[in-house]
Structures are given as structure tokens and as C-alpha cells.
Amino acid sequence: MKKRKMFFRMITASLMRRRSRMIVALLSIAIGATILSGLVSIYYDVPKQLGAEFRNYGANVILTATDGSFARADMQKARTAVEEDDLVGITPFRYENVRIKGLPIVAVGTDPESAKKTSPYWSVDGEWFSSSEEVMVGANVAEKFKMQVGDMIEIDYSPEEKTDSAPESGVINEDFMYATVTGILDTGGSEENYVYMNLPDLANLCESDEKIDIAELSISATSDELKSYVDKINSTVPAVHASIVKRVTASETTVLTKLQALVLLVTIVVLALTMICVATTMTAVVAERRKEIGLRKAIGASDKSIIQEFMGESMLLGFFGGLLGSILGFVFAQQVSVNVFSSSISFRPLLVPITVIVSIAVTGVSSLVPIRSATDVDPALVLKGE
Amino acid sequence: MSLLELKNIYKIYGELHALDDVSLKVEKGEWVSIMGPSGSGKSTMMNIIGCMDKPSKGQVLIDGVDVSKESKKNLTNIRRDKIGLIFQQFHLVNYLTAVENVMLAQYYHSMPDEKEAMEALERVGLADRAKHLPRQLSGGEQQRVCVARALINYPEIILADEPTGNLDEKNEEIVVDLFHKLHDDGTTLIVVTHDPEVAEVAQRTLVLRDGKLSKEIVNENFTGKIRFDDQNPF
Incomplete structure (x- = not known):
């Protein structure tokens, strides 16, 4: 029999036939590895998870026209530049001056279904508009004109040129529409000053082609990825100019950086605690095996072979603890993700060998001191039971 | 040249002289007992002969080589190559089977050989208990495993410390019979004991007393067999 075979026979016998003792050591390593692999999973998934959360705060990329306005086709072209999985939504907006009861108001033509995705924080009292002859008014507008959900209003189109060339009679409402107020919009922002309707309805009111002034994109991506999307849109769609909403992305980056730093710090602390825990356990394991070490030395074991055997055992424990920890770590990270972010995380196969290697290394390093001290055992004293 | 020679050995702990100018010679193939009451220096002498301790003064010659000044590492090598140890408490590794315990000595000495380890267990009559863990063996059986482990590497000296101290009469006889067989095969035996029945075989x-060799008794009627009667000279 080769020495190596006997070596593995001994260390596996030590682990398998001293199960109750070794389970304690294995658990301490597995718990450390669980938290470690769980936190690393969370560390890498936080940007994705929080990115999705941040999308609730509105768009992070704006498309403006390079020359006045752009067409829906240009917007669709820009849309294709973004990966389907990353795109939360893209919403066109057209702004026109209209009048209600003779007073000037800004009407916004948009796509309600897209707007719900890019601006999920908009709070609507009533319903969103859907069909033509339906509008949603901002809370300020509703207050100003004493409007309520269900009211019928007249909206007059009064472009600059028509106003300027208005006949002396003062009749300026050549283009008008009647619409029902389906909802009152409450955002806490300037959106409350506008009247919202379908983009084609606004085009009809203005008797012009459908055109877009700006489009908002909500993209779930890191700031670097966003930058590359913006560059791609700018290079492939000449009619639009894409730019990042720095207010949003800068806050996202700050929060993410701080959160990742926190997770990293916790990971390091857990790593240190695991090392202390494993070192304590190994010290106890070595202490209770002083007699065995004494015997091995008495029958001719060198210090090197004692260190090899105990290191072999602890590294085997590290291997099993790491393996167990990487599985439990995924479960732990999944639970955190589901409960905190309400979404699942993806399994990273690479994390298994990494956790196992780190676990073996941590166990090895933390066992080194107690194992080295084991070689100081004097066989004569130990075998006499002193 | 004697296989083992102690020349004016002293072992001093502060004021205490555990061994005080002890000299002795053991020839190859000889069976020697070392007797004495508690505190007489038996264990100290066993540790020095077994290369587990060094004398404060004097020389320990094994095969003519002075080992008294050797480093701990070299003493480990000498112990591994030349000495087989048998303990009162057996000291088997509790998670290794009987045959694995025997192979452990091979592992540190040269190459583990399960067949040879099984043969050693056969010699001590334990072939059928080879796969048992120490806790599944009786005291006598554990001591026989300890004997098999001690003889597996064909040591020049087998050094036994109170080998029958934890055994009943029947097992004591079995172990002494094993020693007799080993002696017949030419093995040098040094048995430290306080049991006159074991010593006299x-x-x-x-005889050690207060760290000095006080008496030497040569067994004129050596048979290597134990006598449970009142005729022994101690």
C-alpha cells in the first residue's frame, strides 16, 4: 500500500469514525462558508437587484432631438440598441401649448402603457387614459380648473403662429377636442401642471404628423453599462441625442458603492470570525488528541508528518464545509433576495469552487497555530498520562 | 558489543535524582526485566532507553552508537528504526481498526503493508479481530494489538512498560507467552514491571530503588513461562 493511500485512509477514518466531534468543527466551517458565499452572492447581485428597485424612481436616460423633434421610428431604433432584458421601458413625450377655458396649459402626448413602466412612482387618482377623447390631468391643473374625474373638458389648440395671426374677432380656437378626465396625476413634481393624452390624439389636435420631443428610457444597468448604451444610441441613431440622467445615476452609484462596501466589510468580518471559530475548534480538537499525538511521536512520527496529518484532516473538513457552505450560502442569499428585493438571484457555479478553496485556505491557516503547537507534545509525558 | 549499554546515567530534576549513576548492559536476544517500586526511576529509565528522554549525564549506547546527545529529531528516527514500544494503557488510536493501528507503525517506519500487518495480528492470535476498533476489543486483545504494532518493523529492542498492568491473569499469560515467542525468535526484550510474576520469567x-540499581537477579531456571505460585525470588 502506498503511503499516500494510508494517509487518506487515516484522515478519512478520523473524520468518519469521530463523527460527533468532527460535526462541530464541520458546522463551524460550513456556517462561515454559508455566510461568506451568501454575502458574496448578494454582493454581486445587489447592483442588479437595487438597479431594478431604482427603476421605480424614473428614467435614467433621456433622448432629445438633434434637430427639433424626432419620429417614432427613431425611438424604436434607439430601443433596439438596448438589450431586451435590461430595458424596463421607453416612453415618448410631445409637448404642445393648448388652452383650457382660454388659459394656456401644456398638453403632453405620450403612451400610457410605457409611461407606467418608466414612471411607476406616478400616483393617479382615478384611471390612466387609454382611448382617444380621454385625458389625465395634473393635480395643479385639476385644482386650478376645479376638475374632477369624469368631467368633460374642451381643449383648444393655440399654436404661436395661429395666435399671432389671429383675426381681430379674437377667435383662436380653430382646433379643439372634447375629452373626459379619467384621472388626476399626483407626482409632487412639474408633471402636475400638464394635461396628458395619447400621442396620436395630440397629433390630431395639432393637425400635424406624429412627432416626439423627448423620450425617456428606464434601463436596468450599471453606470458603465448605461454609458455604453448611450454611446451606442448616439452613434447609431443620428436623429436623437441620448444622455444619462445624472441626478438618478449618480445617486444610484453612490448608494450601490456604499452598500457594496458595507457587504464587503461584513464579509471580511465574517471571514475573520470564521477563522477565530475554526482556530478555537481546532485548538480543542488538538488538545483532546494530545495523547494520540504523543503516541504517534513515540512510534516514530516526525513533526512534519504530524502537521501533514492534522492539516490534511482540517483541509478535508474545509473542503466538506466549503461544499456544504456554498450550497447553503445560495439558499441564504436566495432567502435574503426574495425577502428584501422580492426577486430571486441567479446561481453562480463559479462561486462553488471559490467558496471551497477559500474555506480550505481559511481552515488551513487557522489550524496552523494549534497544529504547530501539537508538535511540542512530549510523548513520554503524555503516554504517562501527565 | 552489547546491543544496549547505559554508562553512568544520571537524570536529575532540581534536587531529585531520578536516576543516580545507573549502568547496565543488555545483550542481543536477551530478555531483561526492570523492577522496582513506584518512584524508583523505572519510568525515567524506560524513557531514556526508549529515546523519549535524554539523561542529564552519562552515555546511552545502542548498537555501540551514543544516542544521549542526539537531537529530538534524531531520537525520533532512532526510536522508529530500533525500538518497539508496548504500553500499560495500550495507547491504540481509537478511530483506527486493529490492522490500521499496526499499519500506523509501518507508515512512519517505511511502507504500510496490510498483508504483513495481518500476519503480525495472526502471530498474536487476532487475525479475526483485525477490522475491529479498539473499543470493540477487550483489554487483553488491545494489548496484543499493541504487541503486534511493536514487532511489525522488526525492532532491535522491544521495550514494554508494565505490559500486563491492566490485564487479568489469563491475558497476562497470553502476553507473556507472546514475549516468550518473540524471545525465541531472537528479539531483545526489556520489560519494565512491578509484577514479580512477570519479572521472574x-x-x-x-531491581531499581531510589534511582539506583540495587540488585540483579539471574534466572537460572529460565523457561520464559509464567509461574503463578509463591516460589518466585522477589
């Missing part, structure tokens, strides 16, 4: 008995 040896060819020669050295």
Missing part, C-alpha cells in the same frame, strides 16, 4: 531481572 525473564532471563535477568534488575
Whole structure:
């Protein structure tokens, strides 16, 4: 029999036939590895998870026209530049001056279904508009004109040129529409000053082609990825100019950086605690095996072979603890993700060998001191039971 | 040249002289007992002969080589190559089977050989208990495993410390019979004991008292067999 075979026979016998003792050591390593692999999973998934959360705060990329306005086709072209999985939504907006009861108001033509995705924080009292002859008014507008959900209003189109060339009679409402107020919009922002309707309805009111002034994109991506999307849109769609909403992305980056730093710090602390825990356990394991070490030395074991055997055992424990920890770590990270972010995380196969290697290394390093001290055992004293 | 020679050995702990100018010779193939009451220096002498301790003064010659000044590492090598140890408490590794315990000595000495380890267990009559863990063996059986482990590497000296101290009469006889067989095969045996019945079966008995060799008794009627009667000279 080769020495190596006997070596593995001994260390596996030590682990398998001293199960109750070794389970304690294995658990301490597995718990450390669980938290470690769980936190690393969370560390890498936080940007994705929080990115999705941040999308609730509105768009992070704006498309403006390079020359006045752009067409829906240009917007669709820009849309294709973004990966389907990353795109939360893209919403066109057209702004026109209209009048209600003779007073000037800004009407916004948009796509309600897209707007719900890019601006999920908009709070609507009533319903969103859907069909033509339906509008949603901002809370300020509703207050100003004493409007309520269900009211019928007249909206007059009064472009600059028509106003300027208005006949002396003062009749300026050549283009008008009647619409029902389906909802009152409450955002806490300037959106409350506008009247919202379908983009084609606004085009009809203005008797012009459908055109877009700006489009908002909500993209779930890191700031670097966003930058590359913006560059791609700018290079492939000449009619639009894409730019990042720095207010949003800068806050996202700050929060993410701080959160990742926190997770990293916790990971390091857990790593240190695991090392202390494993070192304590190994010290106890070595202490209770002083007699065995004494015997091995008495029958001719060198210090090197004692260190090899105990290191072999602890590294085997590290291997099993790491393996167990990487599985439990995924479960732990999944639970955190589901409960905190309400979404699942993806399994990273690479994390298994990494956790196992780190676990073996941590166990090895933390066992080194107690194992080295084991070689100081004097066989004569130990075998006499002193 | 004697296989083992102690020349004016002293072991001093502060004011205490555990061994005080002890000299002795053991020839190859001889069976020697070392007797004495508690505190007489038996264990200290066993540790020095077994290369587990060094004397404060004097020389320990094994095969003519002075080992008294050797480093701990070299003493480990000498112990591994030349000495087989048998303990009162057996000291088997509790998670290794009987055959694995025997192979452990091979592992540190040269190459583990399960077949040879099984043969050693056969010699001590334990072939059928080879796969048992120490806790599944009786005291006598554990001591026989300990004997098999001690003889597996064909050591020049087998050094036994109170080998029958934890055994009943029947097992004591079995172990002494094993020693007899080993002696017949030419193995040098040094048995430290306080049991006169075990001591008297040896060819020669050295009596230690207060760290000094006080008496040497040569067994004229050496048979290597144990006598449970009142006729022993101690």
C-alpha cells in the first residue's frame, strides 16, 4: 500500500469514525462558508437587484432631438440598441401649448402603457387614459380648473403662429377636442401642471404628423453599462441625442458603492470570525488528541508528518464545509433576495469552487497555530498520562 | 558489543535524582526485566532507553552508537528504526481498526503493508479481530494489538512498560507467552514491571530503588513461562 493511500485512509477514518466531534468543527466551517458565499452572492447581485428597485424612481436616460423633434421610428431604433432584458421601458413625450377655458396649459402626448413602466412612482387618482377623447390631468391643473374625474373638458389648440395671426374677432380656437378626465396625476413634481393624452390624439389636435420631443428610457444597468448604451444610441441613431440622467445615476452609484462596501466589510468580518471559530475548534480538537499525538511521536512520527496529518484532516473538513457552505450560502442569499428585493438571484457555479478553496485556505491557516503547537507534545509525558 | 549499554546515567530534576549513576548492559536476544517500586526511576529509565528522554549525564549506547546527545529529531528516527514500544494503557488510536493501528507503525517506519500487518495480528492470535476498533476489543486483545504494532518493523529492542498492568491473569499469560515467542525468535526484550510474576520469567531481572540499581537477579531456571505460585525470588 502506498503511503499516500494510508494517509487518506487515516484522515478519512478520523473524520468518519469521530463523527460527533468532527460535526462541530464541520458546522463551524460550513456556517462561515454559508455566510461568506451568501454575502458574496448578494454582493454581486445587489447592483442588479437595487438597479431594478431604482427603476421605480424614473428614467435614467433621456433622448432629445438633434434637430427639433424626432419620429417614432427613431425611438424604436434607439430601443433596439438596448438589450431586451435590461430595458424596463421607453416612453415618448410631445409637448404642445393648448388652452383650457382660454388659459394656456401644456398638453403632453405620450403612451400610457410605457409611461407606467418608466414612471411607476406616478400616483393617479382615478384611471390612466387609454382611448382617444380621454385625458389625465395634473393635480395643479385639476385644482386650478376645479376638475374632477369624469368631467368633460374642451381643449383648444393655440399654436404661436395661429395666435399671432389671429383675426381681430379674437377667435383662436380653430382646433379643439372634447375629452373626459379619467384621472388626476399626483407626482409632487412639474408633471402636475400638464394635461396628458395619447400621442396620436395630440397629433390630431395639432393637425400635424406624429412627432416626439423627448423620450425617456428606464434601463436596468450599471453606470458603465448605461454609458455604453448611450454611446451606442448616439452613434447609431443620428436623429436623437441620448444622455444619462445624472441626478438618478449618480445617486444610484453612490448608494450601490456604499452598500457594496458595507457587504464587503461584513464579509471580511465574517471571514475573520470564521477563522477565530475554526482556530478555537481546532485548538480543542488538538488538545483532546494530545495523547494520540504523543503516541504517534513515540512510534516514530516526525513533526512534519504530524502537521501533514492534522492539516490534511482540517483541509478535508474545509473542503466538506466549503461544499456544504456554498450550497447553503445560495439558499441564504436566495432567502435574503426574495425577502428584501422580492426577486430571486441567479446561481453562480463559479462561486462553488471559490467558496471551497477559500474555506480550505481559511481552515488551513487557522489550524496552523494549534497544529504547530501539537508538535511540542512530549510523548513520554503524555503516554504517562501527565 | 552489547546491543544496549547505559554508562553512568544520571537524570536529575532540581534536587531529585531520578536516576543516580545507573549502568547496565543488555545483550542481543536477551530478555531483561526492570523492577522496582513506584518512584524508583523505572519510568525515567524506560524513557531514556526508549529515546523519549535524554539523561542529564552519562552515555546511552545502542548498537555501540551514543544516542544521549542526539537531537529530538534524531531520537525520533532512532526510536522508529530500533525500538518497539508496548504500553500499560495500550495507547491504540481509537478511530483506527486493529490492522490500521499496526499499519500506523509501518507508515512512519517505511511502507504500510496490510498483508504483513495481518500476519503480525495472526502471530498474536487476532487475525479475526483485525477490522475491529479498539473499543470493540477487550483489554487483553488491545494489548496484543499493541504487541503486534511493536514487532511489525522488526525492532532491535522491544521495550514494554508494565505490559500486563491492566490485564487479568489469563491475558497476562497470553502476553507473556507472546514475549516468550518473540524471545525465541531472537528479539531483545526489556520489560519494565512491578509484577514479580512477570519479572521472574525473564532471563535477568534488575531491581531499581531510589534511582539506583540495587540488585540483579539471574534466572537460572529460565523457561520464559509464567509461574503463578509463591516460589518466585522477589
